[in-house]
Amino acid sequence: MKILVAMSGGVDSTVSAYRLKEEGHEIQGVYMKLHNDDDYHAENIRKVKKVAEYLGIDYHILDLREKFNEYVYNPFVKNYEIGLTPNPCVMCNRFVKFGALVDFAKSLGMDKLATGHYVRLEDGFITEATDMSKDQSYFLSNVAKENLEFVIFPLGQMYKEDIKKFAAGIDVLKEFSSQKESSEICFVPQTYVEVLQKHMDIDKPGNVLNTKGEVVGKHRGYMHYTIGKRKGFEVRGAHEPHYVIKIKPKENEIVVGLKDELDINSFEIKDINMFIDKKEFECSVKIRYRSAKTPCRVKVEGSCARVELKEPVQGLAAGQMAVFYDGQKVIGGGWIE
Numbered sequence: 001m002k003i004l005v006a007m008s009g010g011v012d013s014t015v016s017a018y019r020l021k022e023e024g025h026e027i028q029g030v031y032m033k034l035h036n037d038d039d040y041h042a043e044n045i046r047k048v049k050k051v052a053e054y055l056g057i058d059y060h061i062l063d064l065r066e067k068f069n070e071y072v073y074n075p076f077v078k079n080y081e082i083g084l085t086p087n088p089c090v091m092c093n094r095f096v097k098f099g100a101l102v103d104f105a106k107s108l109g110m111d112k113l114a115t116g117h118y119v120r121l122e123d124g125f126i127t128e129a130t131d132m133s134k135d136q137s138y139f140l141s142n143v144a145k146e147n148l149e150f151v152i153f154p155l156g157q158m159y160k161e162d163i164k165k166f167a168a169g170i171d172v173l174k175e176f177s178s179q180k181e182s183s184e185i186c187f188v189p190q191t192y193v194e195v196l197q198k199h200m201d202i203d204k205p206g207n208v209l210n211t212k213g214e215v216v217g218k219h220r221g222y223m224h225y226t227i228g229k230r231k232g233f234e235v236r237g238a239h240e241p242h243y244v245i246k247i248k249p250k251e252n253e254i255v256v257g258l259k260d261e262l263d264i265n266s267f268e269i270k271d272i273n274m275f276i277d278k279k280e281f282e283c284s285v286k287i288r289y290r291s292a293k294t295p296c297r298v299k300v301e302g303s304c305a306r307v308e309l310k311e312p313v314q315g316l317a318a319g320q321m322a323v324f325y326d327g328q329k330v331i332g333g334g335w336i337e
Helices: 011-022 038-055 065-081 088-107 160-168 171-177 192-196
Strands: 002-006 026-033 059-063 112-114 119-122 125-128 206-209 215-219 243-248 253-257 264-274 280-286 294-301 304-313 321-326 329-336
Touching: 002 011, 002 088, 011 026, 011 038, 011 112, 011 160, 011 171, 026 038, 026 088, 038 059, 038 171, 059 088, 065 088, 065 192, 088 112, 160 171
Parallel strands: 002 026, 002 112, 026 059, 206 253
Antiparallel strands: 119 125, 125 329, 206 215, 243 253, 264 304, 264 329, 280 294, 280 321, 294 304, 321 329
């Protein structure tokens, strides 16, 4: 097959390219420029070029910064401004990595696009990776169904430890086996606050309210807080830990409460992306990447759905993705309202 391999300069995509070439496929590489850190790109392109020359393949440098800003970076900043907790990786996968990049692969006459994501495809469904510590099925839940048919994931049944060992055993790949893991969000150096500070004043003190609406303290500025956070604000006279329950951006206020006040038994989602046609079904749901799956019942209504949980969850944040699983298979998801 003719396969375009997304190559980031990391060990995962590098080993993916190596293995596909060894299997006899006709491959080309592509490096995506997604943001404006020129030093970051220069180092990664050096690595991609090194591997491409070793494998004897062509590689492309695709400038997707404009699309990345439109669908990922700008919404990231805007969502924090309006009190949401965004998930930029989900947006990037839908519109950039498995949107624009799929289009580019097809324009080259390729049969498939390959990436180094830890996820499997089974019977057309995104399925959790063998290495659950690296599983990225949650982040791919919003990818358009028709684009999934064009994609392969060479590492889905491998363990990260084995991939590093594999790279360490090949001279030209040794550099990749020991390099530092890339950050979870590529454009965030340390914390999201650093990004927001470039665009607006986020240090505007405001009131902390309890669930009765009473002022109980002060905070640093609402954009410093996400749902479930328990530090960085004042609660006068508190004898137990308090957690952020709600963010009120227009008023520059946060609402806090005790841990059990975080409990949520039902919620609604919008802009759903489904891989099954059922309007009512039972499954399990993840409300964040690292959250456990929770049994639930889902009722779909148009592009929205209502989720009734069999047991309460905590830390539900508007702007995050709720992802539905049937066992290990992703069957749909949508944005939490």
